[in-house]
Amino acid sequence: MTAEAPRIGPLDRLKRRLYVILEAGKTGDVASAIFDWFMVTLIVANVIAFTAETVPAVSADWGRELHLFNAFSIAIFTIEYFLRLWVCTEHPPLRHRNPITARLGFALNPAMIIDLLVILPFYLNVLIGVDLRVLRVVRLLRFLKLVRFSPALTTLFNVMVAERRALLGALIIMFGLLVLSASAIHFVEGPVQPEVFGTIPDSMWWAVATLTTVGYGDVVPITMVGRIIGGVVMIFGLGMFALPIGIIATGFSQEIHRREFVVNWGLVARVPLFSDLTAAEIAEVMELLQTQVVPKDTLIVRAGDPADAMYFISLGHVEAQLVDGPVTLNEGDHFGEIALLRHVNHVATIKAMSQVHLLALDAADLRGLMARNPKLGERIRAHAEDRLKHAWGKSSGELLAEELRKKEKSDPETEEGAEAPSN
Numbered sequence: 001m002t003a004e005a006p007r008i009g010p011l012d013r014l015k016r017r018l019y020v021i022l023e024a025g026k027t028g029d030v031a032s033a034i035f036d037w038f039m040v041t042l043i044v045a046n047v048i049a050f051t052a053e054t055v056p057a058v059s060a061d062w063g064r065e066l067h068l069f070n071a072f073s074i075a076i077f078t079i080e081y082f083l084r085l086w087v088c089t090e091h092p093p094l095r096h097r098n099p100i101t102a103r104l105g106f107a108l109n110p111a112m113i114i115d116l117l118v119i120l121p122f123y124l125n126v127l128i129g130v131d132l133r134v135l136r137v138v139r140l141l142r143f144l145k146l147v148r149f150s151p152a153l154t155t156l157f158n159v160m161v162a163e164r165r166a167l168l169g170a171l172i173i174m175f176g177l178l179v180l181s182a183s184a185i186h187f188v189e190g191p192v193q194p195e196v197f198g199t200i201p202d203s204m205w206w207a208v209a210t211l212t213t214v215g216y217g218d219v220v221p222i223t224m225v226g227r228i229i230g231g232v233v234m235i236f237g238l239g240m241f242a243l244p245i246g247i248i249a250t251g252f253s254q255e256i257h258r259r260e261f262v263v264n265w266g267l268v269a270r271v272p273l274f275s276d277l278t279a280a281e282i283a284e285v286m287e288l289l290q291t292q293v294v295p296k297d298t299l300i301v302r303a304g305d306p307a308d309a310m311y312f313i314s315l316g317h318v319e320a321q322l323v324d325g326p327v328t329l330n331e332g333d334h335f336g337e338i339a340l341l342r343h344v345n346h347v348a349t350i351k352a353m354s355q356v357h358l359l360a361l362d363a364a365d366l367r368g369l370m371a372r373n374p375k376l377g378e379r380i381r382a383h384a385e386d387r388l389k390h391a392w393g394k395s396s397g398e399l400l401a402e403e404l405r406k407k408e409k410s411d412p413e414t415e416e417g418a419e420a421p422s423n
Contacts, residue, residue: 015086015087015090016087016090018083018086018087019087019090019091020032021035022035022080022083022084022087023084023087023088023090023091036149039080039145039149040146040149040150042073042076043142043143043145043146043149044146045069045073046069046070046073046142047140047142047143049066049069049070050140050142052066053066070122071122073142074119074122077115077118077119077142077145078119080115081112081115081116081119084106084112084115085103085106085107085112088102088103088106089102089103091106094106111147111148114141114144114145114147115145117141118141118142118145155252155255155256156248156252158255159248159251159252159255160248160251162251162255163247163248163251166247167244167247167248170243170244170247171244173240173243174211174240174243174244177211177236177240178204178207178208178211179200179204181203181207181210181211181229181233181236182200182201182203182204182206182207183200183203184229184233185197185203185206185207185221185226185229185230185233186198186199186200186202186203188221188223188225188226188229189203189221189222189223189226190203192222192223193221193222196219197219205219206219206220206221207233210230210233210234210237211233211234211236211237211240212237212241213234213237213238215234265282265286277376281373281376284369285361285369288361288362288365288366288369289312289359289360289361290359290360290361290362291357291358291359291360292311292357292358292359292360293355293356293357293358294316294352294355294356294357294358295352295355296352296353296354296355296356297351297352297353298351298352299349299350299351299352300318300350300351300352300356300358301335301336301346301348301349301350302346302349303321303345303346303347303348303349304345304346305345305346306345306346307336307339307340307343307344307345307346307363308340308362308363309336309340309360309361309362309363309366310334310335310336310337310340310360310361310363310366311334311335311336311350311358311359311360311361312332312333312334312358312359312360312361313329313330313331313332313333313334313356313357313358314331314357314358314359315331315355315356315357316331316352316353316354316355316356316357317329317330317331317353317354317356318335318350318351318352318353318356319350319351319353320335320348320349320350321348321349321350321351322348328353329350335348335350336350337366337380337383340363340366341380341381366380
């Protein structure tokens with residue numbers, strides 16, 4: 001007698017659905033997309049409202065409305081915070097942990113701490129009954145909530161964390177240059193302008209304004225040597241700010257390429273054609289791939305078109321119109337190699353049934369790859385022949401093979417091409 005699978009109650013279904021909306025939303029989930037856009041709009045509106053409150057005329061005319069909007073926003077942020085705490089046990093790493101310890105650990109991650117700091121000042125103000133004006137500045141933390149809803153900001157944050165040692169080194173260099181500049185101008189200009197260059201701390205104001213090339217003009221050297229030092233400091237200032245900017249820009253670019261590399265590597269590695277390749281061979285294939293994005297209901301390949309590339313589906317699904325009817329190809333599948341290898345036009349029409357992200361391997365690149373790696377070339381030909389016989393179904397495969405043989409006989413270039421594998 002087999003044990004019955006545990007039933008999932010309405011509360012558990014609600015919890016899992018909220019987890020998808022709040023934490024694990026993917027492309028195509030309408031509720032998750034609506035929630036993200038609503039929260040982004042609310043956060044931006046909060047920053048605008050906080051800024052507007054500092055204008056006396058706006059505060060006098062719209063003070064009550066702004067206060068109600070702030071209370072409404074806090075209510076939304078509070079509900080969001082506690083719902084995230086509730087559904088966090090649906091995260092795969094936390095599912096098998098004690099719910100209390102799992103939620104405590106989840107509450108300590110940076111994003112949740114920011115969410116708590118966003119709502120905490122409001123409740124402290126209500127409970128204590130005092131207008132905590134200093135804590136009002138914390139409302140600007142609401143802007144940091146955008147990091148949760150913006151992949152670009154998340155990537156930038158990850159880059160800064162990953163490059164923290166390099167950025168710390170750049171910060172140390174910047175501080176050292178600041179002290180050195182202030183010291184040099186102090187010893188040169190201090191005797192003639194003691195009121196502004198009399199001490200090194202006083203001279204730091206001039207050093208900051210000069211290093212940043214802002215040059216307020218309220219404090220300037222009057223001696224020839226002092227002006228020479230000022231010119232040198234300006235030149236060093238340009239390089240000083242270029243260093244951390246270069247570190248962040250390089251790290252951001254590497255992070256983007258790293259993500260693309262991981263996605264493409266996983267896609268290529270799980271394709272049966274390339275499953276036995278070494279890491280170096282997979283990397284060689286990846287260098288030849290070109291990314292294409294095809295809108296929904298667009299024809300990717302039309303029957304009778306020349307075969308110019310082999311395609312891998314990285315996202316979305318397509319439909320191949322064959323003799324027996326349509327066949328759906330999903331993520332990780334590939335098409336176009338059969339006509340390409342046999343030097344004939346396409347015999348099937350391929351249509352995008354959703355927005356499709358493709359990786360295209362050009363015909364010349366594919367043939368060059370097969371020439372450099374004969375073993376891989378034999379595997380590709382054998383796989384294409386096997387797919388022709390079985391992957392499309394028995395009758396479709398036979399009809400396709402017959403159609404291809406007719407085209408090969410009528411195409412004189414086929415005889416000069418690579419010999420098709422034997423059955």
